[in-house]
Amino acid sequence: MSITAKAPGALPLPIARALAWARHNLFSSWLNGALTAAALIFLYLTVPPLLEWAVFDAAWTGSGGRACPDPDAACWVFIRARFAQFVYGGYPAVERWRVDLLFALSALGAVALLLPRVPRKGWIAGGVIVLLPSAGVVLLPGGWFGLRAVPTGAWGGLMLTLVVATWGIVTSIPLGLLLALGRRSEMKFVRLFCIAFIELWRGVPLIAVLFMAAIMFPLFVPAGTDFDTLLRALVALSLFNAAYMAEVFRGGLQAVPRGQYEAGRALGLGYWRLTALIVLPQAIRIVVPGIVNTCIAIFKETTVVLVIGLFDLLGAVQAGLADPEWLIGEHVRTSAYVFTALIFWVFCFGLSRYSLRFGNRPSDAPPA
Numbered sequence: 001m002s003i004t005a006k007a008p009g010a011l012p013l014p015i016a017r018a019l020a021w022a023r024h025n026l027f028s029s030w031l032n033g034a035l036t037a038a039a040l041i042f043l044y045l046t047v048p049p050l051l052e053w054a055v056f057d058a059a060w061t062g063s064g065g066r067a068c069p070d071p072d073a074a075c076w077v078f079i080r081a082r083f084a085q086f087v088y089g090g091y092p093a094v095e096r097w098r099v100d101l102l103f104a105l106s107a108l109g110a111v112a113l114l115l116p117r118v119p120r121k122g123w124i125a126g127g128v129i130v131l132l133p134s135a136g137v138v139l140l141p142g143g144w145f146g147l148r149a150v151p152t153g154a155w156g157g158l159m160l161t162l163v164v165a166t167w168g169i170v171t172s173i174p175l176g177l178l179l180a181l182g183r184r185s186e187m188k189f190v191r192l193f194c195i196a197f198i199e200l201w202r203g204v205p206l207i208a209v210l211f212m213a214a215i216m217f218p219l220f221v222p223a224g225t226d227f228d229t230l231l232r233a234l235v236a237l238s239l240f241n242a243a244y245m246a247e248v249f250r251g252g253l254q255a256v257p258r259g260q261y262e263a264g265r266a267l268g269l270g271y272w273r274l275t276a277l278i279v280l281p282q283a284i285r286i287v288v289p290g291i292v293n294t295c296i297a298i299f300k301e302t303t304v305v306l307v308i309g310l311f312d313l314l315g316a317v318q319a320g321l322a323d324p325e326w327l328i329g330e331h332v333r334t335s336a337y338v339f340t341a342l343i344f345w346v347f348c349f350g351l352s353r354y355s356l357r358f359g360n361r362p363s364d365a366p367p368a
Contacts, residue, residue, distance in 0.1 A: 052073075053072070053073055053074055054074050054338075057070060057072070057073035057074075058073045058074035058075070058076055058335075059073065059074070059075050059076060059077050060076050060077065060080075061077065062077040063077070063081065064077075064081075064325055065078075065325050065326050065327075065328040065332070066328075068328065068329075068331065068332060070331070071329045071330070071331050072331070073331065074331065074334070074335045074338070075331050075332045075335045076335060078320070078326055078332050078335060078336060079335065079336070079339050082316075082317075082320040084096075085156075085157060085316050085319075085320060086157050086158060086313060086316050086317060086320070086339075087099075087157050087158045087159060088156070088157050088158075088159055089154065089155055089156015089157040089159060089160055089311055089316055090153075090154040090155070090156055090311075091150060091154055091155060091156070091157075091159065092148075092150060092154065095142070095147075095148055095150055098139040098140065098142070098147070099139075099140070099159050101139060102132075102135060102136055102139050102140065105132060105135060106128075106132060106162075109124065109127070109128040109132060110128075112124050113125060113128070113354070114354065129170060132166070133166065133167070133170055136163065136166070140155070140159075140163065152228055152229070152230040152231075153229075155230065155310075156310075156311040156312065156315065156316050157311070157312070157313055157316040158312075158313045158316075158343065160302075160305075160310060160311065160312045160313075161299075161302045161303075161312040161313045161314075164233070164234065164237065164302040164305060164310075164312065165298055165299040165302050167234045167237070167238065168234070168237045168238060168241050168298040168301070168302075169241075169295050169298055169299075171234075171238040171242070172237075172238055172241035172242045172244075172245045172294075172298065173245055173291065175238065175239075175242035175245070175246075176241075176242045176243070176244070176245025176246040176247075176248065176249055177245070177246075177249050179194045179197060179198055179242060179243065179245075179246035179249075180194075180245075180246045180247070180248075180249035180250040180253060181249075181253075181275065182194035183195055183198065183246065183250060184250070184253060194246070197243065198243045198246050198247065199243075200243075201239055201240050201242070201243035202243045202244065202247070204240075206237075206240055206301060206304055207304060207307055209236045209237075209239075209240050210233055210236055210237075210304060210305065210307060210308050211307070211308070212236070213232040213233060213235065213236035213308075214229055214232055214233060214308035214309075215308070217232060229308060229309065229310065230310060233305055233308060233310060237298070237301070241294065241298050241301075244294055244297075245291070245294055248287050248290040248291055248294055249283065249287060251286075251287060251290065252282075252283035252284065252286040252287035252290070253279065253283045255283065255286050256279050256282050256283050256286075260278055260279065260282065261274065261278075261279065263278070264277075264278045264279075288355055289355060291355075292351055292352060292354075292355035295351055296348045296351055296352065299344070299347055299348060299351070300344065300348070303315075306318075313340060313343060313344075314340055317336045317337070317339075317340050320336065321333055321336055
């Protein structure tokens with residue numbers, strides 16, 4: 001048994017490791033050292049004023065606009081006073097437990113997918129994709145199993161944002177995959193139909209699509225026929241985003257080596273078995289970054305539904321800012337938009353980090 005004596009004046013091991021990491025990552029060259037110094041100066045100039053505005057000088061308690069007298073500090077009193085509206089919109093207070101239950105189920109599914117040692121991730125993901133939308137259809141509108149019916153006109157805030165984003169993502173992925181396969185089909189009619197569909201929807205602005213769905217569509221249906229505005233917007237978003245998902249999947253399908261197709265045919269596999277067992281597992285892994293990028297875009301596109309009278313999170317914030325009680329200065333508006341931006345950033349950053357973790361896993365596919 002040997003005992004290694006520490007040299008006189010040697011730094012403790014944690015400090016030595018920290019210095020080695022800084023030397024390797026921050027000061028490995030004169031350029032990296034200059035960039036590190038510039039970043040530290042930038043942080044020194046911006047972080048203290050930001051903390052003063054957002055934390056130290058900000059108004060945290062109170063019940064009205066008079067609680068935020070300082071125009072140079074954040075007004076978080078506005079967020080506290082309007083928080084329920086930002087989350088639930090006009091959803092009845094006594095029925096908000098249904099929204100909370102759906103939020104809890106979503107969080108439970110997300111945690112189960114994020115934890116590395118939870119088994120059967122595929123089954124959990126399938127359950128989240130299938131069961132959560134089904135639970136939302138039962139819980140949110142009501143009218144089932146004795147639940148009080150809540151019209152979609154009362155939906156709003158973060159709840160509506162998540163409903164629209166989830167619907168757009170869950171429906172556009174399978175539709176986009178079918179369109180991508182159809183665009184590469186050997187059947188001329190199917191191929192031309194998919195090409196025309198994709199190019200048409202990709203060439204039209206989303207605002208125009210929503211306007212047609214909400215305003216123009218009722219003019220072309222028989223009198224007395226009524227379709228819910230939210231339902232029309234959801235269908236329009238599904239078709240619009242399916243066209244973009246189709247191009248993402250098409251890139252992945254084209255990236256699969258031609259030899260994989262030839263090997264599958266040599267084994268006697270038909271089109272569907274070849275596609276399901278050989279092509280799609282490789283193509284989907286390739287297009288994960290593109291799919292997540294499109295999902296993030298869908299989440300941010302939910303703010304556009306404001307133009308057809310649906311008050312999502314951003315719409316609820318703007319409605320709260322229109323209250324005369326809070327027309328006391330730009331610091332209230334700035335605080336509200338910072339809060340909204342932070343909410344969107346949390347969801348979008350979470351999606352991007354999960355996709356990065358998924359994409360970095362080693363492939364389970366056998367070597368070709």
